[in-house]
Amino acid sequence: xxxxxxxxxxxxxxxxxxxxxxxxxxxxxxxxxxxxxxxxxxxxxxxxxxxxxxxxxxxxxxxxxxxxxxxxxxxxxxxxxxxxxxxxxxxxxxxxxxxxxxxxxxxxxxxxxxxxxxxxxxxxxxxxxxxxxxxxxxxxxxxxxxxxxxxxxxxxxxxxxxxxxxxxxxxxxxxxxxxxxxxxxxxxxxxxxxxxxxxxxxxxxxxxxxxxxxxxxxxxxxxxxxxxxxxxxxxxxxxxxxxxxxxxxxx
Numbered sequence: 001x002x003x004x005x006x007x008x009x010x011x012x013x014x015x016x017x018x019x020x021x022x023x024x025x026x027x028x029x030x031x032x033x034x035x036x037x038x039x040x041x042x043x044x045x046x047x048x049x050x051x052x053x054x055x056x057x058x059x060x061x062x063x064x065x066x067x068x069x070x071x072x073x074x075x076x077x078x079x080x081x082x083x084x085x086x087x088x089x090x091x092x093x094x095x096x097x098x099x100x101x102x103x104x105x106x107x108x109x110x111x112x113x114x115x116x117x118x119x120x121x122x123x124x125x126x127x128x129x130x131x132x133x134x135x136x137x138x139x140x141x142x143x144x145x146x147x148x149x150x151x152x153x154x155x156x157x158x159x160x161x162x163x164x165x166x167x168x169x170x171x172x173x174x175x176x177x178x179x180x181x182x183x184x185x186x187x188x189x190x191x192x193x194x195x196x197x198x199x200x201x202x203x204x205x206x207x208x209x210x211x212x213x214x215x216x217x218x219x220x221x222x223x224x225x226x227x228x229x230x231x232x233x234x235x236x237x238x239x240x241x242x243x244x245x246x247x248x249x250x251x
Contacts, residue, residue: 031198039065039073039199040086046126046203047075051082055130055210061191064112065124065199070094074112076103107167114172115195118179121246122195124202129191130210132217136160137186143216146228152236154208155184155194156247163188181248184209 024030025045034042043063050056050063061081064074075081076090090101096113098105108127115125136143142160146152159178164170175193178185184205185193192209196202219225228236241250 025200028198028200031200036067037086039067040089042199043073043075043089044084044086046199047081047084049203050126050128050206051080053207055128055206056081057129061128062106062108062112063126063199066116067091071099072112072116074105074109076101077106079103108171110169110172111175111193114175115179119195121197124196124199125193126202126206127191127193128206130206132213133186133192133210135217136213137188137190137192140188142186143213144225144227146233147225148212148215149236151208151212152233153240153245155205155212157182157249158209159185161185161187163190166190181251183246
């Protein structure tokens with residue numbers, strides 16, 4: 001009987017592994033109706049993608065997702081985002097108190113909580129340290145708007161947040177004046193933050209932000225980028241408004 005129980009558990013484990021391996025997580029539509037267990041799987045996958053793309057060295061960065069009105073799932077402190085297991089993740093309430101998880105919550109959770117308090121439309125946030133975006137953050141340089149059509153639709157205008165000591169309430173408060181107007185943020189001398197209606201969208205925005213910053217740096221030796229005219233940029237903003245896409249410039 002014990003052998004049969006072991007075989008059944010082995011079969012269930014193999015099926016679970018196959019499920020994880022065959023899931024592609026290629027579009028935000030894949031997030032529809034996920035259970036908490038599946039959200040944990042996806043958060044670990046997003047962490048691995050950040051690590052593979054050199055956006056999170058060592059234990060850099062953190063990821064969070066709104067489970068419901070009172071609970072936030074987040075990555076813990078001091079862990080490589082490339083090698084997380086679902087049980088490594090922790091849950092906090094809206095006051096930042098840890099309610100479950102064997103590991104310790106990150107001190108930067110205050111930044112994530114601010115996002116969820118101020119933005120009801122946001123369900124996920126990705127904080128990372130991609131190298132080209134860091135170049136802009138370290139030099140207090142805001143990437144210019146009105147250069148790439150896709151960036152205007154995916155990110156909108158990118159905010160440059162003043163420096164504050166990481167992990168403190170001041171660090172979270174520095175974000176406050178910008179949170180209602182932007183989807184992507186460069187945090188001076190620190191890193192980047194992107195928001196989304198789900199984990200995949202928040203990750204896509206981080207990818208787009210890093211790719212855009214890399215393009216801007218590559219364009220410098222060629223004489224720098226040329227901006228879309230104000231008239232054409234207004235067309236994009238009007239179109240975003242018709243499509244129901246968030247953009248602080250349309251508020």
